[in-house]
Structures are given as structure tokens and as C-alpha cells.
Amino acid sequence: MEYRIIKSPSKGTLDILFRRKGSSSTTSIENYDAIGLVQGRLIDMVFAADIAEKAAGVVVEDIKGHCPQNLIMIAIFGDTASVEAAVNEIKDKVNAARKGEAL
Amino acid sequence: MEYRIIKSPSKGTLDILFRRKGSSSTTSIENYDAIGLVQGRLIDMVFAADIAEKAAGVVVEDIKGHCPQNLIMIAIFGDTASVEAAVNEIKDKVNAARKGEAL
Amino acid sequence: MEYRIIKSPSKGTLDILFRRKGSSSTTSIENYDAIGLVQGRLIDMVFAADIAEKAAGVVVEDIKGHCPQNLIMIAIFGDTASVEAAVNEIKDKVNAARKGEAL
Amino acid sequence: MEYRIIKSPSKGTLDILFRRKGSSSTTSIENYDAIGLVQGRLIDMVFAADIAEKAAGVVVEDIKGHCPQNLIMIAIFGDTASVEAAVNEIKDKVNAARKGEAL
Amino acid sequence: MEYRIIKSPSKGTLDILFRRKGSSSTTSIENYDAIGLVQGRLIDMVFAADIAEKAAGVVVEDIKGHCPQNLIMIAIFGDTASVEAAVNEIKDKVNAARKGEAL
Amino acid sequence: MEYRIIKSPSKGTLDILFRRKGSSSTTSIENYDAIGLVQGRLIDMVFAADIAEKAAGVVVEDIKGHCPQNLIMIAIFGDTASVEAAVNEIKDKVNAARKGEAL
Numbered sequence: 001m002e003y004r005i006i007k008s009p010s011k012g013t014l015d016i017l018f019r020r021k022g023s024s025s026t027t028s029i030e031n032y033d034a035i036g037l038v039q040g041r042l043i044d045m046v047f048a049a050d051i052a053e054k055a056a057g058v059v060v061e062d063i064k065g066h067c068p069q070n071l072i073m074i075a076i077f078g079d080t081a082s083v084e085a086a087v088n089e090i091k092d093k094v095n096a097a098r099k100g101e102a103l
Numbered sequence: 104m105e106y107r108i109i110k111s112p113s114k115g116t117l118d119i120l121f122r123r124k125g126s127s128s129t130t131s132i133e134n135y136d137a138i139g140l141v142q143g144r145l146i147d148m149v150f151a152a153d154i155a156e157k158a159a160g161v162v163v164e165d166i167k168g169h170c171p172q173n174l175i176m177i178a179i180f181g182d183t184a185s186v187e188a189a190v191n192e193i194k195d196k197v198n199a200a201r202k203g204e205a206l
Numbered sequence: 207m208e209y210r211i212i213k214s215p216s217k218g219t220l221d222i223l224f225r226r227k228g229s230s231s232t233t234s235i236e237n238y239d240a241i242g243l244v245q246g247r248l249i250d251m252v253f254a255a256d257i258a259e260k261a262a263g264v265v266v267e268d269i270k271g272h273c274p275q276n277l278i279m280i281a282i283f284g285d286t287a288s289v290e291a292a293v294n295e296i297k298d299k300v301n302a303a304r305k306g307e308a309l
Numbered sequence: 310m311e312y313r314i315i316k317s318p319s320k321g322t323l324d325i326l327f328r329r330k331g332s333s334s335t336t337s338i339e340n341y342d343a344i345g346l347v348q349g350r351l352i353d354m355v356f357a358a359d360i361a362e363k364a365a366g367v368v369v370e371d372i373k374g375h376c377p378q379n380l381i382m383i384a385i386f387g388d389t390a391s392v393e394a395a396v397n398e399i400k401d402k403v404n405a406a407r408k409g410e411a412l
Numbered sequence: 413m414e415y416r417i418i419k420s421p422s423k424g425t426l427d428i429l430f431r432r433k434g435s436s437s438t439t440s441i442e443n444y445d446a447i448g449l450v451q452g453r454l455i456d457m458v459f460a461a462d463i464a465e466k467a468a469g470v471v472v473e474d475i476k477g478h479c480p481q482n483l484i485m486i487a488i489f490g491d492t493a494s495v496e497a498a499v500n501e502i503k504d505k506v507n508a509a510r511k512g513e514a515l
Numbered sequence: 516m517e518y519r520i521i522k523s524p525s526k527g528t529l530d531i532l533f534r535r536k537g538s539s540s541t542t543s544i545e546n547y548d549a550i551g552l553v554q555g556r557l558i559d560m561v562f563a564a565d566i567a568e569k570a571a572g573v574v575v576e577d578i579k580g581h582c583p584q585n586l587i588m589i590a591i592f593g594d595t596a597s598v599e600a601a602v603n604e605i606k607d608k609v610n611a612a613r614k615g616e617a618l
Contacts, residue, residue: 002455004509010465016458016474019434022122039455042166042176043105043142046119053113062119063454073454097107125225145269145279146208146245149222156216165222200210228328248372248382249311249348252325259319268325303313331534351578351588352517352554355531362525371531406519414558416612422568428561428577431537451558475557485557 001040001048001094003087007080009035017075022062032059036076036083038090047097048090049074055089057082104143104151104197106190110183112138120178124164135162139179139186141193148175150200151193158192160185207246207254207300209293213286215241223281228268238265242282242289244296253303254296255280261295263288310349310357310403312396316389318344326384330370341368345385345392347399354381356406357399364398366391413452413460413506415499419492421447429487433473444471448488448495450502457484459509460502467501469494516555516563516609518602522595524550532590537577547574551591551598553605562612563605564589570604572597 006013009032017035036058038048045062052060058078076086109116112135120138139161141151148165155163161181179189212219215238223241242264244254251268258266264284282292315322318341326344345367347357354371361369367387385395418425421444429447448470450460457474464472470490488498521528524547532550551573553563560577567575573593591601 002453004455004459006459006462010462012465012472013458013462015435016461023118037455037458039453041105041142043107043140046116046140046166046176047107047109049119050109050113050116053115060115073458075458126221144208144245146210146243149219149243149279150210150212152222153212153216153219156218163218229324247311247348249313249346252322252346252372252382253313253315255325256315256319256322259321266321332530350517350554352519352552355528355552355588356519356521358531359521359525359528362527369527414556416558416562418562418565422565424568424575425561425565427538428564449558449561451556475561485561 001038001044001091003091004037005080005083005087006035006037008033017061017063020064021075022064032077032079032083034078034080034083036078036087037063037073038076038087039073040094042072044094045072045074048094051090051093052076052086055082055086058086104141104147104194106194107140108183108186108190109138109140111136120164120166123167124178125167126164135180135182135186137181137183137186139181139190140166140176141179141190142176143197145175147197148177151197152177154193154196155179155189158185158189161189207244207250207297209297210243211286211289211293212241212243214239223267223269226270227281228270238283238285238289240284240286240289242293243269243279244282244293245279246300248278250300251278251280254300257296257299258282258292261288261292264292310347310353310400312400313346314389314392314396315344315346317342326370326372329373330384331373332370341386341388341392343387343389343392345396346372346382347385347396348382349403351381353403354383357403358383360399360402361385361395364391364395367395413450413456413503415503416449417492417495417499418447418449420445429473429475432476433487434476435473444489444491444495446490446492446495448499449475449485450488450499451485452506454484456506457486460506461486463502463505464488464498467494467498470498516553516559516606518606519552520595520598520602521550521552523548532576532578535579536590537579547592547594547598549593549595549598551593551602552578552588553591553602554588555609557587559609560587560589563609566605566608567591567601570597570601573601 049060049062052058052074058076061075063073063075076083152163152165155161155177161179164178166176166178179186255266255268258264258280264282267281269279269281282289347354358369358371361367361383367385370384372382372384385392450457461472461474464470464486470488473487475485475487488495564575564577567573567589573591576590578588578590591598
């Protein structure tokens with residue numbers, strides 16, 4: 001899995017993500033300080049989305065790649081501290097799941 | 104094959120799965136305690152779906168998503184014990200099939 | 207190539223296969239004792255479909271994966287003995303073709 | 310590249326190929342003794358299609374199917390001797406092109 | 413990641429890029445001296461798009477294209493010096509992010 | 516990258532290319548002596564298309580693979596000498612770019 005945090009994202013970057021989000025939600029995603037990006041396999045992304053959803057102060061979107069219905073990345077929107085906390089929690093729990101602790 | 108169990112899934116996670124399910128069933132999938140995720144090759148997933156379908160107390164959906172590697176994923180909804188039992192049965196039988204015991 | 211035989215397939219499993227079949231045939235596929243699954247490359251699947259079509263007592267469908275028009279698996283419906291016979295014949299002839307005996 | 314020749318193809322096999330052919334030609338492909346299948350990379354398949362088109366007594370179609378590896382497949386319809394001759398000519402010329410003799 | 417800079421791009425090249433751009437912007441992209449192309453994984457491309465967006469004197473578009481490997485590509489339009497500066501900044505920051513300095 | 520030159524292309528081969536071209540141009544591509552095919556990654560194909568566009572006496576089309584919006588090959592139409600010159604120039608410049616001389 002790969003992780004990136006973008007602080008003060010540009011409008012064009014938000015546009016790219018908005019065009020590729022899976023949900024039909026029309027909530028603006030432009031008022032956030034930071035974006036956390038997590039890319040990986042479908043099964044890990046669903047697992048990571050659930051962890052991020054349960055974290056405080058962030059909004060989660062799944063981002064499509066190019067093939068129809070590809071889910072390869074989630075984006076986590078929020079203030080910088082909340083996004084960093086959510087990304088770190090994903091890292092820990094996905095690693096734990098891989099080591100079999102979650103199953 | 105990869106396995107994950109998500110307990111008390113968040114609404115956003117259920118939305119991601121609901122948007123990607125193959126069936127046109129409109130049955131709500133929001134009233135379950137746990138989700139089991141199983142990702143693998145198409146042939147193993149059909150085999151796994153059949154095992155899960157025959158298990159007690161769970162609902163099975165195939166989830167669209169990973170074009171590049173020809174993988175698909177199934178999600179198994181139910182109470183935690185039933186989901187864990189179904190996932191464990193899949194593990195055992197898929198391993199057995201690979202060793203040629205089922206064929 | 208990969209092979210699986212599912213005996214007494216569940217309704218959900220048949221639904222997954224029915225949603226992914228390539229033909230527009232509306233023939234019910236629910237009255238069969240067993241399903242044989244064969245997954246592989248396009249060229250081998252066309253070759254295997256022809257072998258199965260010529261076998262007695264089975265119906266053959268090509269099953270789509272996720273990318274548009276992907277053919278990666280065929281399903282063979284029939285009673286258990288006929289399905290097993292068809293799958294075994296495919297195994298033998300595909301192996302023979304690979305060794306150059308058919309060409 | 311992979312090669313297969315199917316003699317006296319079954320109707321179901323012809324249906325699979327017909328549903329996946331690229332051309333909008335409605336010419337029946339059911340009156341041929343044999344089918345040659347050639348699978349490979351897009352660039353080799355265009356090259357092979359040209360060789361087969363110039364061969365005597367065969368009809369060539371490109372067959373849709375294997376997105377993940379960027380492979381496509383052509384099918385060559387005709388009497389058995391013509392199909393075998395076309396497939397053998399493709400083998401020779403593609404190998405020659407790979408060795409740089411054609412460029 | 414791969415980088416290319418095309419100076420004085422031909423009209424046909426701009427057409428290929430224009431047909432494949434993700435945004436619905438109808439802004440002409442024909443009045444620029446140079447194009448920078450950056451190809452990589454989805455997560456790196458979102459990150460790179462943000463860096464380029466924040467650079468001076470360039471316009472950024474994501475370009476659709478390479479389904480099999482989950483790669484996407486961005487194109488950066490502007491005068492030669494601005495495009496070269498944006499591409500160099502992407503190189504530096506992506507390498508830094510990979511070494512963990514950004515996270 | 517892979518290169519092929521087809522001299523005196525057959526009508527069926529031109530049809531395959533015409534069905535897969537990215538541009539909406541309806542210009543006939545049937546009056547040319549030769550076709551040069553170049554297959555590779557998206558970023559190299561855009562770069563190669565620009566080189567070919569600037570060469571004399573040839574017409575360039577991008578050719579789609581099977582996944583939607585896949586760009587994996589360009590076709591260069593013209594008389595044999597012009598096509599060979601364009602393909603050779605692409606070879607030289609792509610190799611130079613890979614060695615970092617162009618960037």
C-alpha cells in the first residue's frame with residue numbers, strides 16, 4: 001500500500017479527485033486543509049475506508065482508476081491533524097490485519 | 104486469496120460495497136454486525152460464493168472492482184460468528200480444492 | 207488453467223454466473239446437478255468451449271470477468287457425471303494442444 | 310503467440326466468436342470446416358491479420374477479449390487446409406519479423 | 413515514474429491529449445510552447461498534479477489511457493522553461509515523498 | 516517498444532485499424548503504400564506520435580486496444596520510404612529520451 005498526504009490541495013487536484021469519486025454525494029470537498037491518499041488492492045481499500053470512516057473529523061471517498069469500476073484508491077479529506085491520524089491508523093490496522101491479528 | 108473481517112461496518116463502507124455489488128437485489132445490507140471480504144480469482148470466488156451461500160445466517164454479494172488482475176471479491180454479510188464461520192469454511196475448502204481433493 | 211466442480215450449486219452462485227454469461231440465451235440454468243468451471247486464457251477457453259459443446263449432456267456458457275468483454279471462464283452445466291467427463295476431456299485435449307499434438 | 314486449430318467447430322463455439330468479433334460484417338461464419346485461432350499482442354495481431362488476409366481461401370476476424378494483458382486474438386475461417394496454411398504462414402512471418410528480417 | 417518533454421508539440425499530438433483529458437474544460441491547449449508528460453501510479457499522479465498546479469505558468473490535465481497497469485498520466489502545458497521547472501519539481505518532491513520525507 | 520512495417524496492407528487490416536483509431540477523422544486511410552505500427556506505453560506513444568507528426572509524408576493515428584480509452588499503439592500511414600523514415604526516427608528519439616538526452 002502507498003500513502004501520501006497533500007496539504008492545502010490545489011483546486012485542479014480536487015477536481016481530479018472529484019471527477020473520480022465513487023459516491024454520488026455532491027458535498028463540496030473544497031473546504032479541507034489536507035487530503036490523505038491511500039492506494040492498494042480492493043480488499044485493503046474497503047478495510048481502510050472503514051477505519052477512516054470511524055476516525056474523527058474526516059470525510060472518505062473512494063476514487064476510481066481508469067478501468068470501469070476500478071477501486072484502487074481512497075481519499076480522506078479533513079484538517080491536517082485528523083487526516084494524518086486517520087492515515088496512521090490505517091497503516092497500523094492494515095499491517096495488523098496482514099499479520100493475521102484481525103482475523 | 105485474501106480475507107478480511109470488518110466488525111460493525113460504517114455506513115460509508117457499506118455504501119462502497121453496495122455501489123459495487125453485482126446483483127440487482129435491493130435488500131438492505133445495513134443491518135448486519137459484520138462483513139467478511141474474500142478476494143481472489145474469478146474461479147475461486149464462484150467456488151467461495153457457493154460455500155458461503157450454503158452456510159447458515161449469511162448473505163453473499165459479489166463486489167465489482169479489480170480489473171487488472173482479473174480478481175473479484177465477494178462480501179459476506181451476517182452476524183460476526185456466522186461470517187467468521189463462513190470465511191473459515193471457504194479457507195478450508197478452497198485450500199482443499201487447490202490440493203485436488205475436490206476434483 | 208484452473209478447474210473446479212461445484213455440486214448442487216446454490217441459487218446465489220447460479221445468479222452470479224447467469225449475470226455474467228455472454229450468450230443472450232434465457233434458458234434456465236437452475237436445473238442442473240453440477241457446474242464445471244474452467245478458467246484460462248481466451249484462446250484456451252474457445253478451444254475448451256468447443257470440446258465441451260461436443261460432449262454429451264452438458265450446456266456451455268462463457269462467463270465474463272470485469273473488464274468489458276473479458277472472457278476468462280466457461281461454465282459447464284449438467285449432471286455430475288457428464289460435467290466431470292467434459293472437464294476431464296478439456297484437461298486432456300488442452301494439454302495435448304499445448305504439447306503441439308493438435309497442431 | 311499462441312495457436313490453435315479447431316476442426317468442425319460446434320455452433321456454440323461459433324456463437325462465442327461471433328459475439329466477440331470486431332467487424333460489423335454480418336456474413337455468416339458457420340459454413341467453414343475449421344477455425345484457426347491466433348492470440349498475441351495487438352501489434353503482432355495486426356501484422357498476422359494482414360498475412361492471413363492475403364492468404365487464399367480464408368476469412369479473418371479480430372476477436373475481442375483479453376483486456377488485462379493487452380492481448381487480442383484473430384480467428385481465421387476456412388477449409389482445414391487453407392486455415393492450416395494461413396496459420397503456418399503467420400508463424401513464419403511473425404518469427405521473421407521478430408528477428409528483424411521484416412524491418 | 414516516467415518523464416518526457418515535448419517542445420513545439422504538433423497539432424495531432426495535442427489532439428490525442430485533448431481527446432483523453434479528464435476535465436471537461438474546453439480551454440484551448442494549443443497555444444503552449446511545450447508539454448511535460450509524467451506517467452505513474454494513480455497516487456503519485458494526484459500528488460504530482462498538485463505540485464504542478466502550484467507551479468507558475470502551467471496548466472495541468474490528467475490524461476486517460478493505461479488501464480492494465482493502473483497507471484495514469486498527467487500533461488503539463490506552458491512555455492518551455494515553466495514546464496521544465498514543474499517537471500523537475502515533481503521529480504524532487506515525488507522522490508522525497510517516497511523516501512518518507514513528506515509523510 | 517515494438518515496431519512493424521506492413522507493406523501494401525490488405526483491406527481487412529485497414530478495417531481493423533480504422534475501427535480502433537482514436538480520432539474522429541473520416542479521412543480515408545486506404546490509399547497508402549505502407550503502415551508503420553509502434554506499440555508501447557502511453558507516454559512513449561504520445562512522444563512517438565509527435566515525432567511522426569513532424570515527419571514528412573505520413574499520417575498518424577492512435578489505435579485503441581481493448582480496454583476503453585487504452586492507447587497502446589500508433590499507426591503511421593504513407594509511402595514505404597516515408598513510413599520507414601518515420602519509424603526509424605521514432606526509434607532513435609525514444610531511445611535518446613530514455614537515456615535522458617531529451618530531458
